[in-house]
Amino acid sequence: MPDGALLIRGARVLRPGADPHRPPVADVLIAGDRIAAIRTAHDPPFDLPVGAEMIEGAGRLLIPGLVSAHYHSYDALLKGRFEDMPFDVWALHSQPAYLGRRSKAELRARTLLGAMEALKAGITTIQDMNSLVPQDEETLDIILSAYAEVGIRVVFSIALRDLPDLDIAPFLPPDLPPDVAALVGGAPRDPAADLAFVEAQLKRLAPLPPRLHWALSPSGPQRSSRALLEGIAELSARYHLPVFTHVYETRAQLAKARRIYPDGSMIRHMAEVGLLTPRTTIAHAVHITDDEIALLAQAGTGVVLNPVSNLKLKNGVAPLVAMKRAGVRLALGCDNNSCSDCQNLFQAMKMFALLASGADANPTGVLACDAVEAATAGGAQAVALPDIGAVAPGMKADLVLLDLDDLAWQPFASAARQLVHCETGRGVQTVIVDGRVVLRGGRLTTVNEAAFRAELAEVMEELERDHAALSARAAPAIPVLLEANEKLSRVDLGMWRLVGGA
Ligand SMILES: [Zn+2]
Structure with missing residues (x-):
């Protein structure tokens, strides 16, 4: 379990019971791997615990991971x-x-x-x-x-x-x-x-x-x-x-x-x-x-x-x-x-x-x-993990901060609707898993991405070669599979799920 505390200050917080369209601003205190407490503007503010990291949440939306x-x-x-x-x-x-x-x-x-x-x-x-x-x-x-x-x-x-x-x-x-x-x-x-x-x-x-x-x-x-x-x-x-x-x-x-x-x-x-x-x-x-x-x-x-x-x-x-x-x-x-x-x-x-x-x-x-x-x-x-999936005290600190300055959120109308219909993933700024910041400012903290790209390039040579061989082996099966697939599409099975009707 990571030590120390983390305070996310002043983000709009999408949490159970809050207005999902205009969730109010709150401060979220994380201790170890869990959300310790949440305070809104009506509560007295948190004192930043000694040694705690503060993440600025103004202009951000905090959602469950x-x-x-x-x-x-x-x-x-x-x-x-x-x-x-x-x-x-x-x-x-x-x-x-x-x-x-x-x-x-x-x-x-x-x-x-x-x-x-x-x-x-x-x-x-x-x-x-x-x-x-x-x-x-x-x-x-x-x-x-x-x-x-x-x-x-x-x-x-x-x-x-x-x-x-x-x-x-x-x-x-x-x-x-x-x-x-x-x-x-x-x-x-x-x-x-x-x-x-x-x-x-x-x-x-x-x-x-x-x-x-x-x-x-x-x-x-x-x-x-x-x-x-x-x-x-x-x-x-x-x-x-x-x-x-x-x-x-x-x-x-x-x-x-x-x-x-x-x-x-x-x-x-x-x-x-x-x-x-x-x-x-x-x-x-x-x-x-x-x-x-x-x-x-x-x-x-x-x-x-x-x-x-x-x-x-x-x-x-x-x-x-x-x-x-x-x-x-x-x-x-x-x-x-x-x-x-x-x-x-x-x-x-x-x-x-x-x-x-x-x-x-x-x-x-x-x-x-x-x-x-x-x-x-x-x-x-x-996944049978009752302590993830919501921003609430006692839950695991698996959290995502989205940038409300991103054009996907301008102008701001609804957290829920813009999450679903406007956000593409571009606005993901900070990601916390188990109380640990794994993405900061859009960069992973746990993996060196340049070194990873080099690792990837190395393994792709062999994969490309083997995949080409697999494709050649699979080729004779394709017409047989396509013919069976086509025949099945003409059998009445009592339902039709493709787009555009039967
Ligand atoms: Zn699957």
Whole structure:
């Protein structure tokens, strides 16, 4: 825990109970890793404690650090690389299993890059659902130590899947050429061994260093045997850990659920294996029915929406207004760099508000405040950290100061609406995680950025070479995947989530 105190003086403070449009000015005192007290103009001012640092907050907006509740760091270096690819084609080019073992320097660089980008955009907590390749302690330790170095809060899960084939595999022709069959299939894994590996890490790394937290992740119910899903449900109950998994991200996943589950519902299957609980948050839920949304609300299971990646990968728009009306708890994520190209929740918040607005000709009641809530308190709930996501005494000091002199805020009308609709991330001035200033004046305090760029340039040579080889290997599978994808788009599955109607 950092020593000393920090006083943020005279910022507008967006906090529970305050007017979200014109939050009043207050002083916020931080002691160690927590917010100690908040005083407004009506209270006597704080005396600056001896040795305390004072941060000038005049002309600034203080908000809780943003929570990106869905992210994968493994392909952070693959930004700006893909476009116009349906999900399964993209997966073949971006999933870590296809690239194979990476150097220690690359593991470190990619972990740092995503975290640095997130911090600079005011994200203080990320949920990194990480597929370890190879799945061993050395790989895990390199990643966690990079996180500890950069100073972001991370809720880390080791993504498990024992059924390796692509989601679209059941809809491919049976007579695939062997090289294509090998790419879209693969050998199943032993669920008991994978669960034992995860539990061994929970025990070995207990307690985790500050700012690191555990979660559990089956990659997706349709990619997991019943034994694996039940094993994760059991670990979650026994260790009180949150669970994150991909559900109904694509139309192929919907079609597969209709085919493989007795009643065709992935959500009911999750209930059967013990995963439809308040500890679980599902990523995406694009292709979900109203009945299934009601089941989520009833169970207290949350959804983390990733509007940017859903659009980029041609999956469409999740029924977020229906989820909101049903009372499903919502969080927001940036998803991975290979499919959303950046770590920026301002984009996700704006997309959330715009997609809600564009879903109905009449008022929906889904407002900017709801987007802010999903990116802060909603995210905190998803990652099961009740002491982040709000500016209040006793909470962790995970905070962001935004520059109200930036033109995005001129003239000032509403903190909540301008956060969602005007701010791009450019105004992020100061970021505090666990009471420690990790970004000051827009510069990271924990990483030398010039040295980092040199590290990055070094690892990119090998990655470029290996990625070119992967693309060449994947090429023969592309026409087969596109044909299956096109056929699926013509099958009536009772819903249509792409923009512009069926
Ligand atoms: Zn994901």
